[in-house]
Amino acid sequence: MPLTLPPIPDDVLSPPDLTAAAAVQRRLAAQMVMEGPPQPVRLLAGVDVSAFPRDPAGRIFAAVVLLDATTLQVRATATAMRIAPMPYVPGYLGFREVPALLAAFAELPEMPDLILVDGHGISHPRGLGIATHLGVLLDRPTIGVAKSVLVGRPEGDLPPARGASVPLVWKGRTIASVLRSKDKVAPLYVSVGHRVTPEAALAHTLAATTRYRLPEPTRAAHNAANAFRLAWTAEHGR
DNA sequence: GCGACAG
């Protein structure tokens, strides 16, 4: 019944140190494909994780929510808990969250056509933000939807109206779009994750956004991950 | 060497 996912090598899931982790990132980044989804997008997915602030156990509670791409209605939700293989270090977020996210994906009834991830895609020091990291391992289309900048700076002034966007530039290259997803609120940073074009990433993100700053897929996943963490804690302990 | 630094 559950999905069968590609096998992932141990050193990719849990590298021994940051030097090895960076090497894994460069290798996976070389596999990123920036071409649009082959078939039409009917099923969207949003993913996110929740965790306790200074949890000594390093527990990561992940959620994947499936939504109808047209109505944005939730069709299914899957969750999973895993222990993070390393502490949070800017630039290495994927190693903390991907294992739990993959476990949650394995519980889904079907694979989505496009996945929105809470975090950056290629707008990362080594081109492997969590959205690209997850997308390459699953070899599925992903988009990075971050709430703040990791690297780069907006080019020009961003108009206050929903839908407005300017490039996020780093080292002379455009690595993401700074998108005003809602009138007069802080922008989102939308980047290519895997198997999607920059234009499609921006269009799909805006199309999936209604009355809130965050697009529905990511918003629903955030709520689901948080609810899962609280429920898990209530049933088990600590 | 110093500052920056997704979630």
Place this chain on the structure above:
DNA sequence: ATCTTGTCGC
């Protein structure tokens, strides 16, 4: 990331 009351602007 999470915690949390009040407060500000539309």
